Each structure stands twice: as C-alpha cells, then as structure tokens.
Amino acid sequence: MNSCTFQTSHDFAVAMDAEDPLAGFRERFHFPKTKNNEDCVYLCGHSLGLQPKKSKECVEQELTDWAQLGVEGHFYARSPWLPYHRLLTEQTAALVGAKPLEVVVMNSLTVNLHLMMVSFYRPTRQRHKILIERGAFPSDQYAVKSQIHFCGFDSPSSLLEVGPRAGESCIRDEDIQTLINREGDSIALILLGGLNYATGQAFNILDVTKAGREKGCIVGFDLAHAAGNVPLKLHDWGPDFAVWCSYKYLNGGPGCVAGCFVHERHARDLEMPRFAGWWGHDEQTRFEMKSEFRPMMGAEGWQLSNPPILALAALRASMDIFHEAGIERLRAKSVSLTGYLDFLLQQHASPKLSVITPHEAERRGSQLSIRVPQHARSSCSRLAAEGVSFDWREPDIVRVAPVPLYNSYQDVYRFVQRFASVLE
Numbered sequence: 540m541n542s543c544t545f546q547t548s549h550d551f552a553v554a555m556d557a558e559d560p561l562a563g564f565r566e567r568f569h570f571p572k573t574k575n576n577e578d579c580v581y582l583c584g585h586s587l588g589l590q591p592k593k594s595k596e597c598v599e600q601e602l603t604d605w606a607q608l609g610v611e612g613h614f615y616a617r618s619p620w621l622p623y624h625r626l627l628t629e630q631t632a633a634l635v636g637a638k639p640l641e642v643v644v645m646n647s648l649t650v651n652l653h654l655m656m657v658s659f660y661r662p663t664r665q666r667h668k669i670l671i672e673r674g675a676f677p678s679d680q681y682a683v684k685s686q687i688h689f690c691g692f693d694s695p696s697s698l699l700e701v702g703p704r705a706g707e708s709c710i711r712d713e714d715i716q717t718l719i720n721r722e723g724d725s726i727a728l729i730l731l732g733g734l735n736y737a738t739g740q741a742f743n744i745l746d747v748t749k750a751g752r753e754k755g756c757i758v759g760f761d762l763a764h765a766a767g768n769v770p771l772k773l774h775d776w777g778p779d780f781a782v783w784c785s786y787k788y789l790n791g792g793p794g795c796v797a798g799c800f801v802h803e804r805h806a807r808d809l810e811m812p813r814f815a816g817w818w819g820h821d822e823q824t825r826f827e828m829k830s831e832f833r834p835m836m837g838a839e840g841w842q843l844s845n846p847p848i849l850a851l852a853a854l855r856a857s858m859d860i861f862h863e864a865g866i867e868r869l870r871a872k873s874v875s876l877t878g879y880l881d882f883l884l885q886q887h888a889s890p891k892l893s894v895i896t897p898h899e900a901e902r903r904g905s906q907l908s909i910r911v912p913q914h915a916r917s918s919c920s921r922l923a924a925e926g927v928s929f930d931w932r933e934p935d936i937v938r939v940a941p942v943p944l945y946n947s948y949q950d951v952y953r954f955v956q957r958f959a960s961v962l963e
C-alpha cells in the first residue's frame with residue numbers, strides 16, 4: 540500500500556486490522572500489561588521481542604526431560620540434546636537465505652563477531668583496514684578496535700569509518716561505494732550492519748558485497764537489526780560471513796543464542812585459522828577425545844561449546860512461528876505498517892519531529908527513528924510509564940518499531956495519538 544491510500548481515522552486502523560491475514564499471530568504472544576490490565580502499546584521489538592506463549596512449554600519440556608533422564612537426555616530426551624542445535628538449522632537457513640551448511644546457532648552476537656574476525660580479519664602491511672559505519676553499535680566498535688590492536692595494528696590508522704554527509708542523518712550508498720573503490724586495496728574487512736541500529740537505515744548488502752569482493756576485501760555483516768526484520772539472501776548476495784542475535788526481532792528471549800553465517804565458499808577450508816572448541820570438532824570422532832582438532836565442515840566448525848538447550852528451546856518456539864508466518868508475508872505487512880506509522884507521524888506530529896530513517900521501503904525495515912525536541916525527554920518517559928513502549932537514544936532520538944508479527948494498525952494509531960499529544 541502506498542502512502543496516499545492511508546487514512547487518518549481510527550476506523551481505518553480497525554479496518555486494516557480486520558483485513559490483515561497475519562493478525563492472528565498477535566494472540567501467540569504475551570503482551571506486558573498496563574495498570575488497567577490492557578495490552579501495552581509495545582513498539583520495542585527492535586530491542587527485545589515479545590515472548591511467544593509457546594516458549595514456556597518448550598523450555599519446560601527440556602526441564603522435564605532433564606529431571607527424568609539426567610545425562611541420558613543427551614540421547615533420549617524427546618528431542619535429544621546432542622544434535623539439538625540442528626533443530627534450528629533449516630528454519631534459520633531459510634530465514635536468512637542460506638544453505639543449511641552455512642548457518643549455525645551458537646554463543647551470543649559479540650562472541651560470534653569475534654570468532655568471525657579471528658578467522659576473517661587477517662591484516663597485512665598493505666591490507667589492514669576495517670571499514671565500518673560511523674556510529675556503529677558500541678559493542679561492534681569495541682570488538683573491531685580490539686581485533687585491530689590484537690593483530691598489532693592501531694585503530695586510528697586501521698579503522699576506516701563511513702558516515703553521513705554534514706547535515707544528513709543517513710549514509711549515502713554511493714559514498715560507501717566511493718570509499719570502497721578509493722580505499723579498497725588497503726581494506727582487509729568491510730563490516731557493516733544490515734540495518735543501522737540508531738537510524739534504521741538498511742544497507743544494500745548485495746552492492747556492498749560486490750564492491751568489496753571486487754577489491755579483494757572480506758565482507759561481513761552484523762544483522763542484529765535485520766534478521767527477522769527484512770528478507771535476506773545471504774548465499775546469493777555472497778558476503779563471507781554474517782552474525783546476528785535472536786532476542787530482537789527473533790523473539791528468542793533475553794540473551795538468547797545468536798546466529799552465524801559462513802559462506803559456502805569457506806565451508807571446506809578446514810585449514811582456515813580459527814579459535815577452536817570441542818563442539819566444532821568433527822562429530823564422528825568428537826567423543827574419541829583426541830588431541831588433534833578436526834573442524835566440522837561449514838559454519839558448525841566454529842562452534843566452541845555444547846549449547847544452552849533451555850535457550851535453544853525458547854528459540855524453537857519463536858522460529859516455528861516465523862516459519863509459519865513466512866518472512867515474505869511479514870515483510871509485506873511490515874512495509875505497510877511502517878509506512879502507516881510514517882504517514883500518521885507526518886499528519887499529526889510534525890513539525891515538532893523529523894523521521895531520520897529513510898522514507899523508501901527498500902532502505903529501511905520496521906523501525907523508524909524520530910528526532911524530537913530535547914526537552915521532550917521527560918514527557919516521553921511519562922508515556923513509557925503509561926504503557927507505551929519505545930526507546931530513547933541520547934540526545935534526542937526516539938526509536939519505534941511496529942513488528943508485523945504481533946503489532947496491529949491500532950497499536951500504531953494509539954502510539955501516534957499519545958505521542959503527538961505529549962509533544963504538544
């Protein structure tokens with residue numbers, strides 16, 4: 540739906556919800572409640588996704604099996620724990636557009652980022668730079684700088700940042716291309732977010748990957764804000780690696796197990812340097828407990844430890860729902876829902892605010908980042924106390940994400956009503 544067909548009335552939101560083929564999924568999630576026991580207007584799925592009602596049952600099943608079977612659960616649990624992580628492989632691969640060999644669910648996001656850089660950031664005197672977006676998520680900045688130092692280089696001269704032009708909030712795609720073309724020969728690794736966490740800007744993964752690979756750079760993506768938000772075709776687009784977390788759009792639960800993609804072209808390179816652990820060892824001989832490490836083929840070869848089954852169980856509950864809803868259908872609703880939010884904000888709340896997220900659907904996901912007057916901070920926290928959830932980023936940015944899996948048009952309508960009234 541394009542913006543000229545949206546309407547400002549409450550009836551319009553009600554009618555859109557009535558027509559929404561995905562509306563039924565809302566019932567599968569727990570919503571935090573207001574003091575009057577109504578559902579909060581929860582627009583914080585970019586930060587922590589809501590809990591699927593089925594998560595509890597899935598976690599309890601593993602607790603029960605553990606209680607009844609002890610160590611034998613590794614083999615005889617209803618879903619045996621030894622190969623348990625594979626229960627997530629196919630759905631994860633489908634979600635990010637990868638082959639099963641290319642993905643694994645393991646560790647947490649920043650850990651996976653480090654593991655990938657250990658293998659893929661191999662700086663030389665000529666080629667030692669890492670290109671990131673200016674204002675990347677702090678954890679990514681710390682990880683990148685510490686890897687540069689760890690390899691004996693220094694961060695002012697080996698860190699290359701691409702940022703918005705003066706007076707602009709988002710980075711122009713052409714500026715990324717220009718920088719890669721100009722500096723490519725000295726860039727060892729390009730590491731961008733799939734979507735920038737602060738502005739909600741989506742980067743063109745295919746174009747960046749192409750430009751980087753033509754220049755001989757390794758290309759990786761942090762998909763924390765992209766996985767479960769926008770459709771991805773990692774295998775075809777061709778980055779060398781990608782990492783993401785599962786507690787934002789993927790609703791796995793706080794601190795849940797993260798994801799990792801390693802392109803097939805590296806799957807059989809068993810000589811590649813890596814930090815190793817027993818769970819990455821060839822499973823045929825893992826329990827022979829030999830001292831020589833032989834990695835599994837593909838992404839599984841980067842596993843370190845036996846995984847946290849309780850967290851994986853919660854993630855299964857959510858991935859089942861994603862699989863059923865389908866990322867393409869979710870994306871279609873997301874484009875409409877976020878377009879509707881953008882439309883209502885223009886109608887009701889300008890000129891006191893400006894949306895800094897790009898307006899074109901293909902340059903954003905669910906999230907809109909809104910710049911508000913700095914003094915609006917206290918009214919915004921009042922709203923939060925009344926059961927309208929969104930988040931505030933210093934100095935003056937409000938981030939809101941209507942999530943197609945569980946948010947409604949009426950959520951968006953209610954948010955804009957309340958938000959516009961506090962900005963008055």
Ligand SMILES: *Cc1c(COP(=O)(O)O)cnc(C)c1O
Nearest residue numbers: 647648649676678736761763784
């Ligand atoms: C959310 C987020 C993180 C958080 O890292 P954890 O290791 O999961 O704590 C890191 N990077 C980006 C880009 C994020 O959006």
